[in-house]
Amino acid sequence: MNMHAARAAFGFDSLKAILGIPVLAIRWDDAIALLNRLIAEQRFTKVSFLNAHNANIAHTDPVFAEALDDFLILPDGIGVDLAAKLLYGAPFPDNLNGTDFVPAFLQASKRPLTVGLLGATRVNAEAASVKLAALAVQHDFVVIHDGYFSPAQEPEIIDRIAKLRPDMLLVAMGVPRQELWIERHIDERHCTLPIAVGALLDFLSGSVPRAPLWMRRVRLEWLFRLAVEPGRLWRRYVVGNPLFLWRVVKQKWSRGAEGVADAPGEFR
Numbered sequence: 001m002n003m004h005a006a007r008a009a010f011g012f013d014s015l016k017a018i019l020g021i022p023v024l025a026i027r028w029d030d031a032i033a034l035l036n037r038l039i040a041e042q043r044f045t046k047v048s049f050l051n052a053h054n055a056n057i058a059h060t061d062p063v064f065a066e067a068l069d070d071f072l073i074l075p076d077g078i079g080v081d082l083a084a085k086l087l088y089g090a091p092f093p094d095n096l097n098g099t100d101f102v103p104a105f106l107q108a109s110k111r112p113l114t115v116g117l118l119g120a121t122r123v124n125a126e127a128a129s130v131k132l133a134a135l136a137v138q139h140d141f142v143v144i145h146d147g148y149f150s151p152a153q154e155p156e157i158i159d160r161i162a163k164l165r166p167d168m169l170l171v172a173m174g175v176p177r178q179e180l181w182i183e184r185h186i187d188e189r190h191c192t193l194p195i196a197v198g199a200l201l202d203f204l205s206g207s208v209p210r211a212p213l214w215m216r217r218v219r220l221e222w223l224f225r226l227a228v229e230p231g232r233l234w235r236r237y238v239v240g241n242p243l244f245l246w247r248v249v250k251q252k253w254s255r256g257a258e259g260v261a262d263a264p265g266e267f268r
Contacts, residue, residue, distance in 0.1 A: 014026070016075075016084045016087065016088050016092065017087075018050060018055055018080050018083045018084065018087070018248070019055045019058065019059050019083075019244075019247055019248065019251060020058075020059075020065065020251075021050055021055060021058055021065070021068055021069075021073060022073065023050050023073045023074070023075050023080065023084075023092070024072065024073060024074055024075070025075070025084070025092050025093055026074070026093060026094070026096070027093045027094055028093075028094040028096065028101070028104075031074060031094070031096055031101065031105075032104070032105050032108050032109070035047070035105055035109075035193065036109055036111070038192065038193060039109075039111075039113065039167050039168070039192050039193060040111070042188075042192050043192070044187065044188035044191075044192055044193075045072050045192070045193055046070060046071040046072065046179075046182055046183070046186070046193075046194050046195075046196075047071060047072050047073075047074065047193055047194070047195040047196070048068065048071045048072075048073055048074075048179055048195070048196040049073065049074050049075070049076035049096065049097060049098045049196070049198075050068075050073050050074070050075060050076060050080055051076040051077040051079055051080060051097070052077065052079030052080065052083075052240060052241055052244035052245075053079075053175065053236050053240055053244075054076075054175050054176075055079075055080070055083075055244055055247075056240050056243060056244050056247070057175055057176055058176075059247060061176060063180070064175075064176040064179065064180065067176070067179050067180055067183040068179060070183060071179065071196075074096040074098075074101070075092040075094075075095065075096055076095065076096065076097040076098065077095065077097055077219075077221075077222065078095075078219040078222070079222075079241060079244055079245070080092065081095065081219075082245065082248075083244070083245070083248040086248055086249070086252055087248065087251065087252055087255075095219075098195070098196075098197045098198060098200055099197075099198075099199070099200050099203050099210070100216075102170065102195065102197055102200060103132065103135055103136075103204070106132060106135065106136040106139060107135055107136050109136070109138075109139070110138065111138075112138050112139055112140070113138075113139045113140070113166075113167040113168060114139070114140045114142065114164065114165075114166040114167050114168075115132070115139050115140065115141050115142070115166055115167065115168045115169075115170065116142050116143075116144045116161060116164055116166035116168070116169040116170065116191065117129055117132075117141060117142065117143045117144060117170050117172070117201060118144040118145055118147070118157070118161070118169060118170065118171050118172070118173075119146065119147035119170070119171055119172030119173045119178065119197075119201060120146060120147055120172045120201035120202055120205070121146050121147075121148070122143070122146040123205070123207075124201050124202050124205035124207050125143045125146055125172075125201050125205075126143055127204070127205035127206065127207070128200070128201040128202075128204035128205045129141045129142075129143050131204045131205065131206075132204060142164060142166065144157060144160055144161055144164070144169075145157045145160070147172060147173045147174075154185065158185050158186075158190065161186070161190045161191065162189055162190050165189075165190065165191060166191045166192075167191065167192050167193065168191065168192070168193045168194075168195060169186065169190065169191040169193070169194040169195065170195055170197045170200065170201070171186075171194060171195065171196050171197065172197050172198060172199065172200055172201040172202070173196075174198065174199075175196075175198065178196040178197075178198070179196045182194045182196060208228075209228060210224075211223075211224030211225070212224070222237055222241070223237075225237075226238070
């Protein structure tokens with residue numbers, strides 16, 4: 001089930017297009033209820049999150065952008081909030097970044113689930129599995145494989161996923177590899193909800209530190225990550241964030257030039 005089908009099936013008609021990518025404008029509790037319902041009804045749905053970095057990649061990578069069109073996309077971070085405010089007059093109702101939302105969803109979901117973990121290093125994936133099992137004791141967490149595998153190993157990994165057929169499959173391979181991998185290899189035979197989770201397993205393992213809570217609350221986690229990993233992340237944030245906002249401004253100008261003011265629930 002993609003974004004369009006989810007909207008039709010569950011009555012969520014508020015979508016905000018950010019650089020051409022429709023993102024679900026939904027409250028935290030409603031998003032948890034939506035995912036629980038998708039699992040209960042076994043409606044295969046690919047899930048990802050849009051932040052400024054992902055949007056920049058999709059803007060210049062049509063293959064990635066096309067893949068995202070088949071995902072249910074949730075809003076992640078201050079960048080897309082600023083974009084929504086600029087384009088639609090209001091930010092997204094809640095910040096549903098996967099690092100916080102996925103563990104919270106698992107804690108809130110009372111029905112026992114099988115959750116597969118795929119990606120990161122083996123050590124980090126195992127440590128993340130232990131952390132998740134402590135956070136949400138009602139679920140069964142299974143490490144499928146680390147994220148460092150060759151194309152020759154893919155059939156065996158995909159077969160293992162199909163045999164397990166988890167309710168959720170957390171895929172942590174980085175953007176855009178994780179979304180493209182899900183798009184090319186995973187369907188309803190393998191799981192119900194494949195979710196592209198980025199660095200979640202690294203964060204859960206403790207190998208990558210998270211910003212203090214006060215920084216997260218004032219939406220400055222990106223600044224903390226930049227300070228921790230400047231060599232790897234300077235381009236993403238120092239160059240990428242202003243570039244993203246410039247592209248959003250161009251989207252607003254383009255829309256204004258056409259004499260069309262999109263309603264929050266519309267996208268083209």
